[in-house]
Amino acid sequence: MTTTSKQELLVGGVSIAPGKRKQIEIPVAKLFDYTEMTIPVEVIRGKEDGPTLFVSAAIHGDEINGVETIKRLLARKKTLARIKGTLIAVPIVNVFGFNRNIRYLPDRRDLNRCFPGSDLGSLAGQLAHIFMSEVVTKCTHGIDLHTAAIHRNNLPQIRACLNDSETERLAMAFGVPVVIDSNIRDGSLRQAAADNGIPMLLFEGGEALRYDEKVINSSLRGILSVMQAIGMIAGKGVSLSQQKKEAFIAKSSYWVRAPHSGSLRVSKQIGGRVKKNELLGVLSDPFGGGRVEVRARSTGIIIGIVTLPLVSSGDALFHIATFEDAKEVGDRVEEFDGFIEN
Numbered sequence: 001m002t003t004t005s006k007q008e009l010l011v012g013g014v015s016i017a018p019g020k021r022k023q024i025e026i027p028v029a030k031l032f033d034y035t036e037m038t039i040p041v042e043v044i045r046g047k048e049d050g051p052t053l054f055v056s057a058a059i060h061g062d063e064i065n066g067v068e069t070i071k072r073l074l075a076r077k078k079t080l081a082r083i084k085g086t087l088i089a090v091p092i093v094n095v096f097g098f099n100r101n102i103r104y105l106p107d108r109r110d111l112n113r114c115f116p117g118s119d120l121g122s123l124a125g126q127l128a129h130i131f132m133s134e135v136v137t138k139c140t141h142g143i144d145l146h147t148a149a150i151h152r153n154n155l156p157q158i159r160a161c162l163n164d165s166e167t168e169r170l171a172m173a174f175g176v177p178v179v180i181d182s183n184i185r186d187g188s189l190r191q192a193a194a195d196n197g198i199p200m201l202l203f204e205g206g207e208a209l210r211y212d213e214k215v216i217n218s219s220l221r222g223i224l225s226v227m228q229a230i231g232m233i234a235g236k237g238v239s240l241s242q243q244k245k246e247a248f249i250a251k252s253s254y255w256v257r258a259p260h261s262g263s264l265r266v267s268k269q270i271g272g273r274v275k276k277n278e279l280l281g282v283l284s285d286p287f288g289g290g291r292v293e294v295r296a297r298s299t300g301i302i303i304g305i306v307t308l309p310l311v312s313s314g315d316a317l318f319h320i321a322t323f324e325d326a327k328e329v330g331d332r333v334e335e336f337d338g339f340i341e342n
């Protein structure tokens with residue numbers, strides 16, 4: 001792992017000197033009409049040495065909540081003017097999907113299954129390669145912002161590989177109540193970062209194609225808290241009381257799938273605590289008949305929920321995380337929810 005030093009920092013061929021802040025457009029590939037597509041990047045380099053952190057969003061082009069989070073992070077001009085080390089902000093990684101309001105690349109590839117990519121690969125592979133070589137491999141730490149997929153909603157949560165102690169420290173510092181110790185998926189940015197020895201967090205929260213104030217708030221606070229934990233910003237002047245509270249690590253999680261097709265009336269909300277066999281919702285036919293109950297398999301907290309109530313048999317409806325003490329986590333989620341609403 002390297003830290004920022006007085007040596008030259010080049011991103012997209014642009015040099016950023018200590019104490020400077022620059023917006024850079026990294027070329028990717030042209031559209032059919034030869035419109036240039038570029039990845040927008042802002043680099044903020046402190047006068048003093050320190051870690052190099054990337055914060056990215058919209059690897060899935062329709063997951064726009066993190067784009068707004070990064071805008072608000074970049075608006076904290078006073079805080080960022082005093083950082084130690086370097087912040088590389090990449091509000092939109094999948095610029096192709098973002099411009100079409102879709103998760104994927106134009107060829108339907110999922111960018112987060114194409115890392116580390118290659119300069120001779122598919123468009124997704126090339127984009128992954130550019131992001132890795134121009135941003136990720138220049139960093140000591142990373143945070144990647146996501147939302148649920150279309151027609152789903154996620155409770156603010158961190159997903160990280162906690163068998164790395166620095167990653168675990170960042171996950172705890174981020175300060176959302178729920179942390180999922182999740183295995184790395186093949187071809188994901190998280191795996192590519194881990195292969196390069198870069199501790200990285202994946203934040204999940206909210207819905208695709210929507211801004212959610214609570215989620216934006218919690219992710220912004222989380223990023224600032226991690227910056228504090230790794231010594232980029234001083235503790236004072238940043239209100240982070242929420243982050244002092246404990247985060248709970250999920251033992252595991254499971255999906256409750258629709259046992260039948262129909263329209264779903266849900267009886268539990270995101271963040272809610274459920275007991276084994278508790279009623280989560282009811283499926284029925286267009287007349288309200290043929291009722292089929294949907295129940296929890298075991299006690300836990302709802303961390304993901306379907307938002308489109310028209311479902312086919314087998315569709316994933318509720319994502320439930322299980323904990324040593326679900327009651328304590330439930331209370332903490334409620335408290336957290338109240339806090340970030342203010």
Ligand SMILES: [Zn+2]
Nearest residue numbers: 060063146147
């Ligand atoms: Zn995503």
